[in-house]
Amino acid sequence: MDIEKIREIIDKEPDEAVSDILEGVKERYGEIPYILEFMRDMPDLLLPKVMYDNSIMREFERLDPKTIELICIGVSSALRCDHCMNMHIRVANRLGLSKEEIFDAVLIAGAISNASVLAEGTRALDTEFNGKKCDGNDECDVCKIANHD
Known part of the structure; x- marks a missing residue:
C-alpha cells in the first residue's frame, strides 16, 4: 500500500x-x-x-495471488489453524486453483512439519542419551552447523 x-x-x-x-x-x-x-x-x-x-x-509483485494463497494454505495447515485454512482454501478455489494444487500445498506443509518434529525430537534424544547439545558456541555437536555470530 x-x-x-x-x-x-x-x-x-x-x-x-x-x-x-x-x-x-x-x-x-x-x-x-x-x-x-x-x-x-x-x-x-x-x-x-x-x-x-x-x-x-x-x-x-514478486508472487502472484495463487502462489500467495498456496503459501497461506500450507502455513495455516502446518499451524493447524482450521479457520485460516478453510478461508484460504475458499479463496484459492475462487482463484481457480484445483483441489490437487491445494492438496500439494497441504502435503508440502505436512512434510515440513514432520521434518520439524523429527529435527526437534532427534536433537532432544541425542542430548539426553549421547550428551550432544547445541549450546550456541562454535559448532553444534548435533547438526554440525557452525555458529557465525
Whole structure:
C-alpha cells in the first residue's frame, strides 16, 4: 500500500476508514475474514493490521495471488489453524486453483512439519542419551552447523 493511500485512510473518520478497508478486503477475498469482522469496532487495531498484512501479502509483485494463497494454505495447515485454512482454501478455489494444487500445498506443509518434529525430537534424544547439545558456541555437536555470530 503506497504512502498516499495510507494518508487517505488515516485522514478519514474511523468508521468510514474501516468500512472502506473491509470493502477492499471483501473484494480481494470474496468475504471478510472472521478476525477482521471481529475487530470492526476496533479501528486503532484493525486499520494498522490490515495495512501491514496488505503491504506484505498483496502489494508486492514478486508472487502472484495463487502462489500467495498456496503459501497461506500450507502455513495455516502446518499451524493447524482450521479457520485460516478453510478461508484460504475458499479463496484459492475462487482463484481457480484445483483441489490437487491445494492438496500439494497441504502435503508440502505436512512434510515440513514432520521434518520439524523429527529435527526437534532427534536433537532432544541425542542430548539426553549421547550428551550432544547445541549450546550456541562454535559448532553444534548435533547438526554440525557452525555458529557465525
